[in-house]
Each structure stands twice: as C-alpha cells, then as structure tokens.
Amino acid sequence: MLNTSADTPKNTMTTGHKPPVSELARFRAQRLTQVYWITLVGLGVAIIANWKISADLTTVLILSLAEILLIWGLRDLKNNKVDQAASILLWTLSLSLTGSIVINSGLRDPALLAYPAILIFAALFGNTRLFISLFSFLIFSIIFVGATDIYQWKEFKQFTINWTNITDALIILIVIGFTVRFQALDLRNALKRLERENEKFRVSEAKASYLAQYDSLTGLPNRALCENRFALALHTQQRRGGLCALLFIDLDNFKTINDSLGHSIGDAVLKTIADRITDSIRASDTACRFGGDEFIVILTDLQDATQAERISTKLLRTLSKPLQLEQHFIDTSASIGIVLAPQDGDSFDAYCKNADIAMYQAKADGKNLCRFFNDQMNTLSKERFELITGLRSAIKRREFRLHYQPKISLASGKWIGAEALLRWQHPEKGLLAPGIFMDLAEETGLIIDIGKWVLQEACTQCRIWHDQGFDSLDIAVNLSSVQFSRGNLEREVKKALRKSGLDGHYLELELTESLLLGDAENVRTQVDKLRAHGISFSIDDFGTGYSNLSYLSKFDIESLKIDQSFVRKILNSEQDLNITIAIINFAKSLGLTTVAEGIEDAKIMAKLKALGCDLGQGYYWSKPLDAEAFTQQLQQNLSKCSADTSTSGATESNH
C-alpha cells in the first residue's frame, strides 16, 4: 500500500510548511490526478447522457454532486494531500454509484459493474483503513440492496437496456481500463528499474569481489588471494611430498623510472613486468602482485631447490630485457629472494618476510640477482631496520655532517669550488658514507628532510667562506630525484639562500641524467624557476645513464661531470678514453664546462688537461674534508696560487 508520512495532515500542521514530498509520493499523486481527470470526464459524459437521453434528473443530481466533490478532492491533491484525495475520490464514487443503484435498478443496475473497480482503486491508491472501510461499505450495500429487492421494501425500476446504460457501462469500462493500464505500466517500469538496480548491484558486487582478490592494474591475484593460493599449494604439497617455493621479486630501479618518467609509464612498466612473469612460469604456478613494484611467485611440485633457482634465473633474464614504452627505452632488472616451503617459515607472513630479507640480500650483493633465504640474513635485515630507525632521528640528533671536496681548475690549479658530500656520524658505526644509507633515505622519503638540511648547511658554509675572503668560491649540492618529485625544491632553495645570505650565483645543483629524462616538464619548470635566482645546474655521473642526449637541449645547464668510472681508466682503456674525449667535445660544442670526477694521479690529470677538460675533482688534490680542514687547504691553495702568479709575473717581467 503506498502511503507516506509526508502526506499526513499532522506533519503539515506541526511544521507549518508544506511537507517534503518524496519521489514516490509525487509519482502517486501524478497518477491519482490522471485518474481524477478521467473520472471527472467520465462523470461529465454520464451526466450529459442521463440528462439528454434518459432525462433522469435524480441521477444527474447525484452525479453532479459527485463531480463537485471530485473537484474539491483535486484541490487536496494539488496540496499533496494524496491520502485525503484518494478517500474523497473513492467515497464519492462509492456513494454516488450506490445511490444510483438504489434509485434505479438495484443489483441489476450497470453501476454495480463499478464496485470491483472501486476496490481496485482502493487497493492501489488508498491505505488499509480506506480499503477495509470501502470494502465493508460495498458488501453492506449489496446485501442491503439485495434484501430490499427480495423483501420488496422498495420497488426497483425495471431494467431495460437503453443508450444511457450503454454509455454508463462504457464509461465504467474506460475508467477501469485506463487505471489498470496505468498501474500495469507502473508495475512493469518498477520491475524494470528493480532489474536494472539488481544488475548494477550484481556488477558492483562482482567488481568488489574481484578487487578484493585481484590487483586492478595488472590483473594478477593480490596479496589476499596470494595467501590463499600459497596455503593451498602448501597443503597439496604436504600430501604429495616435494617442495614449494615462494619468490619475492622487487624491481631494482622502479622508483627512478616512476619518479623520472612519470606514473603512467610506471604503470605500463608494471603491467609489462606482470605479463613477463606470467609468461615465464607454468600454468600451475601462481604470480601475484604484492604491492608497489613487488611481485610474488608461488612455485609448486619442485623436486629440489635448484629448480627454484633455475626458474628465478630465467625470470631475472626475462625481466632485465629492455622495454620500449612510447619513445622511451627502459632498462629494468629485478632482485629475487627465495624461500622454500615448508622449511623456511611457519606462516604466510613469515615466508614473505624471509623472502623479503633474501631479496634485500640480492640487492645488497649487486642487484639483478636471486638469493635463497638463510638464518644469517635475519641479522642483516635487523641492521637495515635499525639503519632506517636511526636515519629517522639523525637530523634531530644532529648526526649529519657535510664534507667538502674541492673542484680545481685544470689550467690554473686553483680551487674554484667545493662539492658538498653528506656523511652520517653514526653513534655506534662511526662516520658513514652516503652509499650506505642514501638508498634507504630515498626509499623512505627521508631524503626530503635530509636534503633540506644539506642545502641549508652547504649554503651557510659557502657564505662563511665568502666572509673569510674566499669570495669567488662556488658550492655544489647533490639533488635526489625524490626531492624533485615530492619536495618543494624552489621554496627550500630560496629559504636556504635567504637564511644563509648566499648569492644564488654561487650555488650549483647537481642532477642525475635519469632525472632529466622523465617527467621532463615538471623538472624543467622547477629548473627554470631556480635559474631565475641565479642558480646553475650540472649533470652528475655523465655517461652512465640513458644515452639519450636530446634531453640536454631542453635543459639549461652549465656543466657535465664525467663519471669517475671512465676517468680512472683513460690511460688503460681506449674505449674509456674515447668516451671521455667524446663527452668533452660534445660539451664544448654545447658551450658547457666539463668536470672530471675521481682524478687520482698526476698522469690522469695531465691527460685530461691536454684533452681540454676544464675542471677536475679527486683524491689527487684532496679527499672530501670537513669544513675546518677544507678551509685550511683552501688557504694553502690560495697562497700557492698567488705565489705561482707572482713568480710567473716576475719571470715574465725578467724576460
């Protein structure tokens, strides 16, 4: 039964406003209005027929009264009093039809045909009370009129068919027909809507249950399903005998790819990797995405551990094949940790943790490798955890230090700048080089805070040197790709310059090649903003990254730093010599300064000078020094250079 509290007069009275009308109530009111109008028209036609054809004025009077009552009911409908309007309609019809029956032919009167229609209307539009009261009234009317006829309390008119009867019968039929048709349509539409809703629900339920078990990006089972599959594999294996293995695969350079080439390329790489893994294993094995760039492979039916190793090696080979996405050629590789079941764990979490530890060992041993888990690795994993915990508090505990390595003009031997290199004065392990903690700092995002500290400290120290009279000295600071992608570099650099009072022209930021390749637009925007403050840029470890040189034209940089792996071997390896020559010539053609890193002896220095390299850096002059030691060496170099200049000046004037 359609009934809404919004229709109740109580509601209207208490709020003093029109009650809010629900969609359903509005729809019901609309239908009732249509039925009202059909009935009004029907009654109108019946009035005319009774008047013109039968000249039955009593019936005309009853029907006219009914017409007036219905017009009154329509007003209620307009005011959203749907229940009230339904009552008026049905009581008006019941009373007028019963009146007509009593006046005319009793139970033989065609108006009796409308009784079932009234009950249908009551069932569709009214509430239970209205239905029961009308039902009772109609039953009573039939009994009463029937008894009147049987016991001759009143003589009814003889029933003879005339055109008024036909018109009345047609009107009743038409009104019932339309109303039933409307209701049938409503019911059908409601069913269709319900079906559509059901379908939507089924689709979203299927999607939710898919997402609860599968990774939406790669389509591989997710961690939850992986756990189930592993439990199943273990159970089957225990019944059949033999071994199961769980391989924990982590991509070696995914963070760099994602940070430098952007997330859409990152996603495409993950999809390709997922496909490659799936293609490399048997249908009975399972590949899952564990999260981020981590995948798990469950191998079953293994005879011995070497089989797991063979499959891992095959996976490493497949995953290290370069892939091309859009215009990018991307080098990928992975590290794999292997655990065997049942011996390497007692729960899914324990197997995963141990495989993760083995995977980290593979990374520590040089990446693109696989390693089986063993108990000693637990110690290593603990160390890693302790290192991360230590790193988190190292800034607050003021444990970071900067060491400075001079940059020397190969032509004059003068110290023209310094590169700031980070050190961690660990409370137990002593002074740690960045190689030990930099990857962890980047992985955990701690590099952002550490990088801020480095910038501030380096700018402050350079300003101190300027104040001490070394006022042309530059300072170079290394930047991580994470600082570009996640930090607010411009704000941090400006802050460091403002707080230290250093002129931006003395600050150089060292970038890596991979950084420039990726989200080039973002990097270029940030580089351009920083250049507006006078800051210059160099590319570190040049020649080791992606050998796509076209990116250089897009960025305004000042210098290329030739990687020490080439520099160290220029006297012994023709190939490294040729690469070094090519880089120097290439830099010159673009008007860039070249800096050779890792110069350890005079012969290499002389060779680079002869090749036209501008600046050098390396143990030949000095290892990275703390600020105090650097200042002393700087002073000595300045004195030496001044002495050399005056000697050469004196020699020239003697000539």
Ligand SMILES: Nc1nc2c(ncn2[C@@H]2O[C@@H]3COP(=O)(O)O[C@H]4[C@@H](O)[C@H](n5cnc6c(=O)[nH]c(N)nc65)O[C@@H]4COP(=O)(O)O[C@H]3[C@H]2O)c(=O)[nH]1
């Ligand atoms: N064998 C040999 N080595 C030489 C010689 N001359 C210099 N080196 C070492 O080569 C590295 C040069 O720095 P890099 O290429 O920027 O490479 C740096 C840089 O990429 C990164 N790094 C250092 N400090 C920071 C920092 O504050 N922020 C960031 N993001 N990275 C940093 O860590 C890397 C390693 O830094 P370090 O361990 O200090 O190692 C330094 C330096 O001590 C030489 O003649 N022979």
